Amino acid sequence: MSHDHDDRPQLTAAQAEAALKPPPGRNGGDLVVETLQGLGATTVFGLPGQHALGMFDALRRSSLSYVGLRVENNAGFAADAYGRITGEVAPLLLSTGPGALTSLAALQEAAAASAPVLAVSSQIPTPGLGGGRHGYLHELRDQKASFRDIVKSVHTVRTASQIPSAIAAAWESALTAPHGPVWVEIPQDVLLAETVLPVVSALDATPRELYPRPELTLVAAHLLSNAERPVIIAGGGVVRSDASGKLRALAEKINAPVVTTFGGKGAFPWEHPLSLRSWLEDRHTTDFLESADVLLVVGSGLGELSSNYHTFAPRGRVIQIEADAGKLESNHPALGIHSDAREALADLLDAVEPREDDTAPERVRALLERVHARIAEQDLTLEQQVLASVREALPDTSPSFWDMTILAYWAWSAFDARRPNTMHSAQGAGGLGYAFPAAIGAAAADPTKPVLAVSGDGGAMYSIAELATVRQYGLPVTWLIVDDGGYGILREYMTGAFGEATATELSRPDFVALAESFGVPAVRTTPETLAADLGKALAAPGPAVVVLPALLKMFEPTHL
Numbered sequence: 001m002s003h004d005h006d007d008r009p010q011l012t013a014a015q016a017e018a019a020l021k022p023p024p025g026r027n028g029g030d031l032v033v034e035t036l037q038g039l040g041a042t043t044v045f046g047l048p049g050q051h052a053l054g055m056f057d058a059l060r061r062s063s064l065s066y067v068g069l070r071v072e073n074n075a076g077f078a079a080d081a082y083g084r085i086t087g088e089v090a091p092l093l094l095s096t097g098p099g100a101l102t103s104l105a106a107l108q109e110a111a112a113a114s115a116p117v118l119a120v121s122s123q124i125p126t127p128g129l130g131g132g133r134h135g136y137l138h139e140l141r142d143q144k145a146s147f148r149d150i151v152k153s154v155h156t157v158r159t160a161s162q163i164p165s166a167i168a169a170a171w172e173s174a175l176t177a178p179h180g181p182v183w184v185e186i187p188q189d190v191l192l193a194e195t196v197l198p199v200v201s202a203l204d205a206t207p208r209e210l211y212p213r214p215e216l217t218l219v220a221a222h223l224l225s226n227a228e229r230p231v232i233i234a235g236g237g238v239v240r241s242d243a244s245g246k247l248r249a250l251a252e253k254i255n256a257p258v259v260t261t262f263g264g265k266g267a268f269p270w271e272h273p274l275s276l277r278s279w280l281e282d283r284h285t286t287d288f289l290e291s292a293d294v295l296l297v298v299g300s301g302l303g304e305l306s307s308n309y310h311t312f313a314p315r316g317r318v319i320q321i322e323a324d325a326g327k328l329e330s331n332h333p334a335l336g337i338h339s340d341a342r343e344a345l346a347d348l349l350d351a352v353e354p355r356e357d358d359t360a361p362e363r364v365r366a367l368l369e370r371v372h373a374r375i376a377e378q379d380l381t382l383e384q385q386v387l388a389s390v391r392e393a394l395p396d397t398s399p400s401f402w403d404m405t406i407l408a409y410w411a412w413s414a415f416d417a418r419r420p421n422t423m424h425s426a427q428g429a430g431g432l433g434y435a436f437p438a439a440i441g442a443a444a445a446d447p448t449k450p451v452l453a454v455s456g457d458g459g460a461m462y463s464i465a466e467l468a469t470v471r472q473y474g475l476p477v478t479w480l481i482v483d484d485g486g487y488g489i490l491r492e493y494m495t496g497a498f499g500e501a502t503a504t505e506l507s508r509p510d511f512v513a514l515a516e517s518f519g520v521p522a523v524r525t526t527p528e529t530l531a532a533d534l535g536k537a538l539a540a541p542g543p544a545v546v547v548l549p550a551l552l553k554m555f556e557p558t559h560l
Contacts, residue, residue: 009202009203009204010202011201011202015199015201015202018198018199018201019198019199019201020198022195022196022197022198022199023199025194026058026061026194026195026199027054027057027058027191027192027193027194027195028054028055028160028163028186028190028191028192028193028195029054029055029056029057029058029191029192030058030061030062030195031160031163031164031195031197031200032055032058032120032163032167032186032191033055033058033059033061033062033064034062034164034199034200034201035163035164035167035168035200035203036062036064036091036167037062037063037064037200038164038200038201038202038203039089039167039168039171039203039205040088040089041064041088041089041091042063042064042065043064043065043066043067043082043090043091043444043445044059044064044065044066044067044090044091044092044093045066045067045068045069045075045076045078045079045082045090045091045092045093045441045444046066046068046069046072046075046091046092046093046094047068047069047070047071047072047075047093047094047095047099048068048093048095049094049095049096049099049122049138050095050096050137050138050188051095051096051122051123051124051137051138051187051188051191052093052094052095052096052099052121052122052188052191053191053192054122054188054191054192055093055120055122055186055191056093065444067440067441067444067469067473068469069437069440069465069466069469070465070466070468070469071102071437071463071465071466072094072099072100072102072103072106073102073103073104073105073106073433073437074106074433074436074437074440074462074463074465074466074469075092075094075103075106075437076092076103076105076106076107076109076110076117076119077106077109077426077433077434077437077438077441078090078437078438078440078441078444079091079092079106079110079115079117079119079441080106080109080110080113080115080117080181080438080441081115081399081401081424081437081438081439081440081441081442081445082441082442082444082445083110083115083116083117083174083179084113084115084240084421084424084442085399085421085441085442085445085446086445087116087179087240087242088116089116089117089118089171089174089175090115090116090117090118090441091118091120092117092118092119092120093120093121094119094120094121094122095121095122095138096121096122096123096124096137096138096139096140096143096185096188097124097137097138097139097140097143098138099121099138100119100121100143100146100147100185101140101146103119104146104147104150105429105431106431107119107147107150107151107181107183108150108429108431109426109428109429109431109434110180110181111150111151111152111180111181111428111429112428112429113236113263113424113428113429114178114179114180114236114237114240114323114324115179115180115181116174116175116179116180116181117174117180117181117182118167118170118171118174118181118182118184119147119151119181119182119183119184120167120184120185120186121143121183121184121185121186122185122186122187122188122191123143123156123185123186123187123188124136124137124138124139124187124188125187125188125189126158126187126189126190128187129156129158129187143185144156144183144185147183148183150181151180151181151182151183152173152174152180152181152182153169153170153173153182153183154182154183154184154185155167155169155170155182155183155184155185156184156185157184157185157186157187157190158187158190159190160190160193160195160197161197163186163190164200164203166184166186167184168203168204168205169205170182170183170184171205172205172206172207175205175207176207176208176210177207177209177210177241177323177340178237178240178323178324179240209340209343210323210338210339210340210343211339211340211343211347212321212337212338212339212343212344212347213337213338213339214347216335216337217337217344217347217348217351218351219335220296220319220335220337220348220351221348221351221352221353223294223317223319223335224254224256224294224296224319224348224352224355225254225352225353225355227254227256227292227293227294227316227355228293229291229292229293229294229316230254230255230256230292230293230294230295230296230355231256231257231258231259231276231288231289231292231294231295231296232247232250232251232256232257232258232259232295232296232297232298233258233259233260233261233289233295233296233297233298233300233302233306234247234258234259234260234261234264234267234268234298234299234300235260235261235263235264235267235297235298235299235300235301235306236261236263236264236299236300237264237298237299237300237321237322237323237340237341238260238264238267238298238299238341238345238420239263239264239265239266239267239299239420239421240299240341240421241299241323241340241341241342241343242342242420242421243267243298243299243341243342243345243346244266244267244268244420246342246345246346246349247267247268247298247345248268248269248272249349250345250348250349250352251268251272251274252274253349253352253354253355254352254354254355255274255355255356255357255360256274256296256355256360257274257275257276257288257360257363257364258272258274258275258276259276259277259278259279259280259285259289260277260278261278261280261300261305261306262278262280262305262306262412262413262425262427263300263306263427263428264278264299264300265278265412265415265417265423266417266418266419266420266421266422266423267420270416270417270418271416273360273361273364273365274360274361274364275364276288276364276367276368277368277413277414277416278412278413278414279368279371279413279414280305280306280307280308280413281305281308281309281412281413281557281558281559282308282371282374282413282558283308283311283558283559284367284370284371284374285308285367285371286308286311286312286558288363288367289312289314290312290313290314290315291315291316292314292315292316293315293316293317294316294317294319295314295316295317295318295319296319296321297318297319297320297321297322297334298321298341298344298345299321299322299323299341300322300327301322301324301327301330301331302320302331302332303331305412305427307331308558308559309557309559310331311559314332317334317335318332318333318334318335319334319335319337320332320334320335320336320337321337321339321341321344321345322336322337322338322339323338323339323340323341325338374555374556374558375555378555378556380553380555382527382550382552383406383407383410383552383553383555384410384414385527386407386482386527386530386548386550386552387407387410387411387414387415388531389527389530389531389534390407390411390415390452390454390480390530390531390534391415391416392531392535393530393531393532393534393535393538394452394534394538395449395450395538396418396419396422397419397422397449398422398449398450398451398452398538399421399422399423399424399439399442399449399451399452400417400422400423400424400439400451400452400453400454401424401425401434401435401436401438401439401442401451401452401453401454402423402424402425402426402434402435402453402454403425403426403432403433403434403435403436403453403454403455403456403459403460404425404426404427404430404431404432404434404459404489405454405455405456405458405459405482405488405489406456406482406484406488406489406492406552406553406554407454407456407482407552408425408427408435408454409489409554410552410554410555411423411425411454412425412427413555424438426438432458432459432462433455433459433462433463434459435453435454435455435459435463435479436453436455436460436463436466436477436479437463437466437469438453439451439452439453439477439479440466440469440470440473440475440477443470443475443476443477444473444475447475447476449476450476450477450478450538450539451475451476451477451478452477452478452480452534452538453477453478453479453480454480454482455479455480455481455482456481456482456483456484456487456488456489457481457482457483457484457485457486457506457508457511458486458487458488458506460479460481460511461506461508464514467514467515467518467520467543467545468518470520470542470543471518471519471520471543474541474542474543475542475543476541476542476543477543477544478534478537478538478543478544478545478546479515479543479544479545479546480534480546480548481511481545481546481547481548482548482550482552483508483511483547483548483549483550484549484550484551484552485505485506485508485551486501486504486505486506487504487506488504488551488552489554490504491504491505492553492554511545511547512524512545512547515545520543520544520545521537521540521542521543521544521545522544522545522546522547523537523544523545523546523547524547524548524549525546525547525548526548527548527550530546530548533546534546
């Protein structure tokens, strides 16, 4: 049996000579950073700790750019955003025990949002592995067990020679559709031990492509070509696979209205005649989707938010394209196509017959009028004014990151993202404190564009420490804090459910004075001056904080 060696990694003459004479003074940490560099990493996020010092010392000898945050969970959010914005793996360097565990909520968000984060954590020294109680600092009986339910794959290293292979395997796992976070842990003694292994140079961790099965594409194309009322739901998978162009071409070819999920914001042009926008928490939209005779769901699992809190019950045939096999038909029976969204849409576009339908734009227009009439019946002028001011101030190409706050809940439905992959929130896992550290990750990915973070005062308190980070690195992040004196959305939920709220009212600092104490320019604004103040902050170099004292309300739900 012959083997083809052409696709094996090859060394240059200089690399071959270097391999035979590795430089002195290297340790396991050097193997970590050399592997990351060899795989194409340029920026790493993290926070040092005692067991991880070998890894951080090696950063000095590398060309990697390091962004250090003040809390591990925030470092995880920054890596998550870097992965979303670039589509590349975001390395996250962490220490053992408390340092590792503090990143759990961020890794849950990365998993829910399919962000390719590669967490490399230290571990207690090798003799302590295996679950015995040795009394090492930071010791856990089985550290990786805490992560196994969250990440795509876990990799424990026990010797220096295992480091490149473990990191390459994790890298490939993170980038295989669906993208997601992965976990590598390396004992302290392995990171610190001197090594004479050659410098890591020839690595390949190319993920395998996930293509649709052709017989399923054929059936889906037949259903869509012959549908009377086809509709498309576009989710985050469309954005992640850079498939918005294919989506638009398919929608126009078969004249199918398109609604984008909150994770799929920007996947379809907001002002397009076939755009249903993102009003998924609206019964008129739910009715419209239920009336489709063929519903194409691309890159969405039709979870709680995308199904109007599981009140959506489709009456027609459902076709679901999804890279995450666990989401296929998890909520509704469908023709399930396990595939990357871009590949599946490309094949469908070739296979469908053009479908004439002059009524589709008019049906879309009529639906949006009903949605807007419902909102207009409620006294919500302030909320719409604030959201319009943010849209006016934010450059079209600038990314925005939204915390779990009332203005973000409005933005999910009503904000025109204008470009794919520019609007992100923590709606995957739903944890507080995402927006500001995530914006730091996006600014690190591209410091030439201003980035916007939007938080409430409650969520802002999770991330105050990172004001030091934006100041230290001079990153162009503008942080809009909507201050309503507490956990606003929880206040609404509790008042609605129980008649009054408990544990939602918060004492908080003077955010302007606090930001200025970090050396970050800050301004207190009003709804009337928000657009100008926010625009000015975004246009200025470096970080800024804009504080808007305002009590915003949510529009009435339709799922109750």
